[in-house]
Amino acid sequence: MSTVPEQLPVTPLAVWALVLGIASLVFCCLPSAIPAIICGHLARSRIEPTPATASGRGMAMAGLIMGYVSVVVFILACVLGVILCLTIPALIKQCNAT
């Protein structure tokens, strides 16, 4: 039987980044994407100087990526919404005229 080396504690901020990141994708909401990004950056800045005492880099990075993806999706959805709002009345007007 082999033994497992002692496990480093995961930084709570990294776990928060992951949870908020997942929530931001599941519920498509910006209010959880921004905290996910903040927690992710904070977790990384705390883990990187002391990699021997804390872990959770992967979770922090996952939270960051999901947070940024949610923000990008939100911005794209807003842009699409604005385009539709601008073009649909014009299209209706054109249809009515013909």
Added chain:
Amino acid sequence: MTEGKVDVKFGEWIQQGWELYKANIGVWIVASLLAIVISIATVGILSGPMMAGMIWIALALVDKKDPKPQMGDVFKGFDYFLQSFLFCLIWGIIMLAASFLLHLIICVGSVVAIILPIVLETALMFGLFLIVDKKMEFWPASMLSLNVVKPNFFPFLGLMVVSMVIGHIGMIACGIGVIVTMPIAVCILAVAYRNVFGVQAAT
């Protein structure tokens, strides 16, 4: 490290994989449920690390690590986040792009588009295992997997097809059965990986 001819013990590996699954069925079902739900909820972004977590559990069980792995250990896949994420992302994009281009060729293209993912999955079958076990980067791990599989392609293709059929048979039950059957495929491949690459001295 094994490159060149490998004796693919088909039946023996499948049986050992099944025994490994049967002995830890509770851990497997919960870990698999977590992995599948999180992967789907995150539109596949976390499928790489969740798969890496499943592989970590499988290898720990094959190596008889003490203490025994628990269902929560599926989150150990996040220790390999970047490499497992890149592995799934890059190969996923390559597979999608190739399938799209092949579908443009009428008839023959469609047939090749069905075969290509199976061939590519066989070539890369040990990629994620190498990332988890040997902490390799995704590209060298992919290339090493390819080099090991290449001289023994057809036996490994058979093993991959069998484990894919077993792993996906749960799809019949409205897809929910995959939670139960997918870990069997992971166990079979973990046994195969250990037999091909041997035990890592220190992990």
